[in-house]
Amino acid sequence: MISFYPGPSKVWDALPRYMQNAWEEGILSVNHRSPEFIQVSRTCIRLLHEKLNIPDNYTILFTSSATESWEIIAQSIIGKEKSLHLYNGAFGEKWFEYTRKITGAASAYPFSPEALPEPGALEVSSDTLLLALTHNETSNGTALPDAFLQEVRMNYPDQLIAVDATSSMGGIKLPFELADIWFASVQKCFGLPAGLAVFVCSPAAVERAQNPGENQHYNSLGYMLKMIEEAQTTYTPNVLGIYLLMRSLQDSPSTEVTHQLLRGRFSGWTSFITGHKDLSFLIKNRELRSSTVIPIEGTPAQVDRLKKTAKAEGLYLGNGYGEWKNTTFRIANFPAHTEREIQQLKDFLSTFNYSSI
Numbered sequence: 001m002i003s004f005y006p007g008p009s010k011v012w013d014a015l016p017r018y019m020q021n022a023w024e025e026g027i028l029s030v031n032h033r034s035p036e037f038i039q040v041s042r043t044c045i046r047l048l049h050e051k052l053n054i055p056d057n058y059t060i061l062f063t064s065s066a067t068e069s070w071e072i073i074a075q076s077i078i079g080k081e082k083s084l085h086l087y088n089g090a091f092g093e094k095w096f097e098y099t100r101k102i103t104g105a106a107s108a109y110p111f112s113p114e115a116l117p118e119p120g121a122l123e124v125s126s127d128t129l130l131l132a133l134t135h136n137e138t139s140n141g142t143a144l145p146d147a148f149l150q151e152v153r154m155n156y157p158d159q160l161i162a163v164d165a166t167s168s169m170g171g172i173k174l175p176f177e178l179a180d181i182w183f184a185s186v187q188k189c190f191g192l193p194a195g196l197a198v199f200v201c202s203p204a205a206v207e208r209a210q211n212p213g214e215n216q217h218y219n220s221l222g223y224m225l226k227m228i229e230e231a232q233t234t235y236t237p238n239v240l241g242i243y244l245l246m247r248s249l250q251d252s253p254s255t256e257v258t259h260q261l262l263r264g265r266f267s268g269w270t271s272f273i274t275g276h277k278d279l280s281f282l283i284k285n286r287e288l289r290s291s292t293v294i295p296i297e298g299t300p301a302q303v304d305r306l307k308k309t310a311k312a313e314g315l316y317l318g319n320g321y322g323e324w325k326n327t328t329f330r331i332a333n334f335p336a337h338t339e340r341e342i343q344q345l346k347d348f349l350s351t352f353n354y355s356s357i
Helices: 015-024 035-052 066-078 090-103 146-155 203-210 221-228 239-250 255-274 300-312 339-351
Strands: 059-063 082-087 106-110 128-134 160-164 181-185 197-201 293-297 328-332
Touching (some): 035 239, 059 066, 066 090, 066 181, 066 203, 082 090, 090 106, 090 128, 128 146, 146 160, 160 203, 197 203, 203 221, 255 293, 255 339, 300 328
Parallel strands (some): 082 106, 082 128, 128 160, 160 181
Antiparallel strands (some): 181 197, 293 328
16 A cells, blocks of 8 residues: 555655664664663754754754644743734644643634735734744645745744644755744654654744743653753653654755655646646645645545545545545655655546546
C-alpha cells in the first residue's frame, strides 16, 4: 500500500534500515539520560539547524505532537494573556478552540480559504500577547505566502507570532525569522511515523517562557528549555523517533533542494489536474494553494468510489476533512514519495471511470 494520505503518510523507504541500525546500536534500550541518547539528541538538533536553515539563536525542542505544542503554548507562553488566532480551516480552528479552553482569552479571526486578510486591518489590541497562524492548513490545502508572514511581522512587532507548520516543515523552506514559535509533527514532510514533533523557539519566546516562568506542568516550557540545554527532555521521550529523525536528516539534502523538488512536483500535479476534464482543485486561488497537500473536489458518490477503487489497487488517498469531508479527497505531496509512485497514482487517476456514477 502506497500512502498518499496527508498524515500519517508514507515513510522513507530507508526506514527499515534505520530501524535495524537502531536495534543493532542498542538505541531501543538506551537510557534517555545516558551519554548515548544525549549524543543522538545533540546531533539531531544540529542537523535540524543545518538542513532546515533554522537560525542559530533559535532553540529546538522535542514534543510528542503538534497538538501537545498547542497546549504548551497556551500554558507556558500565553498564560492569562490574550491571543488572536487567524485561520481558514479546521485545524486552525481546533487550535483556537483548544487555547480558549485553557486560557479563556483567545479570540478568533476566521477568513476565507480563497483570500487572505489584510494584515494591517486585524485590529490587534495592544494587550494581545500572541498571534497564532496555520502555515499550511491540511484540511483544505491552503498555505500562507512568505509575503503575508512578512507583513504580519512588520505590522505587529510587539506581539509574539506562533506558526503551526505541520504539513510544511521538512518539505518547504520556511522563513523562521518571521515568527517566534514554529512546530510540526514528523508524520508528514519528515517522512517518519507519528509520535514526535519539532518545536522551535526564538529568543523572544524563550524569554517569555522564563518570565513569568510557568512551572505547573510536566511539559512546562521553562522546564523543557532548562533540560534541552543538556540535550535532554523533561520526560522519557520518543528515543527511537529522535534517532530516526537524526538518521533521515543525515541522508536528506538541504531544505532549498527539497523545497525545489516539491515545488516542481506540485507544478506537475497542477498541469495534470488542470488538464484533466474530471478533476479540479478545491482551492481556486492559485496563490494560496499548498504545494504539499492537494485537495481535489467531486460529488460524494464519486469521491467515495474513487478512494475505494484506489485502495483496492494499493493507493491510499486522504479523506476530505471538516466541511469538505464528503466532497474532496486529498493527495499528499511529501518528500518521501517517489517519482514512480506519483506516476502510478497519476496513471490510476487517468484511467478511472468518472462517468459511471
